[in-house]
Amino acid sequence: MVLSKACTYGILASLYVARESSRSNGYVSIGKMSEKLHISFHFLTKILQELTSAGLLTSMKGPKGGVALKRDAGKITLLDIIIAIDGMKVFTECLLGMPGCGTEKPCPVHDEWAEIREDLYETFRSKTLGETVQKIEELDLRFALPELFDR
Amino acid sequence: MVLSKACTYGILASLYVARESSRSNGYVSIGKMSEKLHISFHFLTKILQELTSAGLLTSMKGPKGGVALKRDAGKITLLDIIIAIDGMKVFTECLLGMPGCGTEKPCPVHDEWAEIREDLYETFRSKTLGETVQKIEELDLRFALPELFDR
DNA sequence: TATATTTAAGACCAAATACTCTTAAATAAA
DNA sequence: TTTATTTAAGAGTATTTGGTCTTAAATATA
Ligand code: SF4
Ligand code: SF4
Numbered sequence: 001m002v003l004s005k006a007c008t009y010g011i012l013a014s015l016y017v018a019r020e021s022s023r024s025n026g027y028v029s030i031g032k033m034s035e036k037l038h039i040s041f042h043f044l045t046k047i048l049q050e051l052t053s054a055g056l057l058t059s060m061k062g063p064k065g066g067v068a069l070k071r072d073a074g075k076i077t078l079l080d081i082i083i084a085i086d087g088m089k090v091f092t093e094c095l096l097g098m099p100g101c102g103t104e105k106p107c108p109v110h111d112e113w114a115e116i117r118e119d120l121y122e123t124f125r126s127k128t129l130g131e132t133v134q135k136i137e138e139l140d141l142r143f144a145l146p147e148l149f150d151r
Numbered sequence: 152m153v154l155s156k157a158c159t160y161g162i163l164a165s166l167y168v169a170r171e172s173s174r175s176n177g178y179v180s181i182g183k184m185s186e187k188l189h190i191s192f193h194f195l196t197k198i199l200q201e202l203t204s205a206g207l208l209t210s211m212k213g214p215k216g217g218v219a220l221k222r223d224a225g226k227i228t229l230l231d232i233i234i235a236i237d238g239m240k241v242f243t244e245c246l247l248g249m250p251g252c253g254t255e256k257p258c259p260v261h262d263e264w265a266e267i268r269e270d271l272y273e274t275f276r277s278k279t280l281g282e283t284v285q286k287i288e289e290l291d292l293r294f295a296l297p298e299l300f301d302r
Numbered sequence: 303t304a305t306a307t308t309t310a311a312g313a314c315c316a317a318a319t320a321c322t323c324t325t326a327a328a329t330a331a332a
Numbered sequence: 333t334t335t336a337t338t339t340a341a342g343a344g345t346a347t348t349t350g351g352t353c354t355t356a357a358a359t360a361t362a
Contacts, residue, residue, distance in 0.1 A: 001244065002153060005320060008248045015259075030339070043321050049340065061339045062329030078260070093152060097159045108283045109229070112274040116267055123263040132259045156350060181309070194351050200310065212309045213359030 002120070007085040009039050010047045014081050015136065017057070018073040018129035027059075027066030047085065054084035073130035082124055091121045153271070158236040160190050161198045165232050166287065168208070169224040169280035178210075178217030198236065205235035224281035233275055242272045 003011075016037060020028045030048060034041040048067050051057045056076055057067045069076060082090060095113040154162075167188060171179045181199060185192040199218050202208045207227055208218045220227060233241060246264040 001248065002246060003248075005248060008246075011247065027338095031337095040321065042323070045339070046321090046341090052339095059339060060329080061327070061337085062331095063337045064330060065328085065338045067339085095153060095159075096162065097152065097154075097156060108286050109274060109278070112270075116270050116274070119263075119267050119270070123260060123267070127260070135259050178308095182307095191351060193353070196309070197311090197351090203309095210309060211359075212307085212357070213361095214307045215360060216308045216358085218309085 002090065003082065004086050006043075006047050006050075007082055009037075009044060010051060010081050010085045011078060012037055013039070013044060013048060014051065014056070014069075014076070014129055015133055017067060017069055018076075019133045019136070021068055022073065022130075022133060025068075027064065027068050029066040033066075051081065051084055054080075056080055056084055069129070073133065074128050076129045077125055078127045078129070078132065079121070079124040091117055153241065154233065155237050157194075157198050157201075158233055160188075160195060161202060161232050161236045162229060163188055164190070164195060164199060165202065165207070165220075165227070165229075165280055166284055168218060168220055169227075170284045170287070172219055173224065173281075173284060176219075178215065178219050180217040184217075202232065202235055205231075207231055207235055220280070224284065225279050227280045228276055229278045229280070229283065230272070230275040242268055 013033060016033050017028045030045050031041055033039075034044045037044070048057060048059070052059050052067065056070055058070045059065070059067045095109055096107055164184060167184055168179045181196050182192055184190075185195045188195070199208060199210070203210050203218065207221055209221045210216070210218045246260055247258055
């Protein structure tokens, strides 16, 4: 698996928050979100805390509390989320897991792997939450586990 | 990490076996191989057992025993090794870990991910152990952990 | 045939990841 | 100001992956 489970949940949740705030603006409840996305509340909370401390979300406690995007949805990319949760290693790690190996004395699959890694990076870097949510609405794409949130 | 540790070790070991048999033909000792590649003997043994039961290697017990390629090095691809150890899931799995999601109602990154996955598959499918070993010799590439085997 | 060598098999242990639970702190609203 | 609600923090548990160790079986060779 390229991304950790926590990271994929983080992406799905961020998209959910971006989508909700584009409608109702205000804080999005983690409890409600966890039900809609079918992700364990406590686990999701912890993941969102990472995004908050990374400066991508803000949170508020108490009734009507929850999380919200800190920047505009058009200014946060999927890459931002991934780096905050899994780190850059996703895009720098070696395919064959060799330490200290690089371009000077590469292994036989380095060139292809470096290119694929670059493609992945570019894919995430070029997608903002805003654009992605828009695409989801337009094309009726899915971004939740089995049952998509009702409406 | 795209490939499991076991899988990367399996690839490195297969290349080692292919390289050795191109010189000395006969069985390659797992003990010696584990020293040269700096991989734990017992762990390596277990991995090679998987490759043996997958029909990629043959083994022989006793003095002068070890493992050898079952088919010609030009007839075994890196993909064969990967499928034997990690399975096809490497190339079919969803980037966002969504179950039962496919092309009919895809998520916003499906197209890019499907293409990247396909590139990866093609990279491994197109590389035989034979060709790869040849490339290693010609270009003096590395395929062992820190210390490459001495000669 | 006896012995040393080597893989096979599987139990076992360790570390990382995934997930849960409890308690505390903040805050909105009654 | 009291209470209900909600996130924060961190301890605790489960599962998966990575790795070790022990014992058995095969076989070459002395
Ligand atoms: S050369 Fe191969 S082994 Fe080395 S970093 Fe690149 S992909 Fe990894
Ligand atoms: S559409 Fe997205 S979530 Fe669904 S299988 Fe493809 S990559 Fe995964």
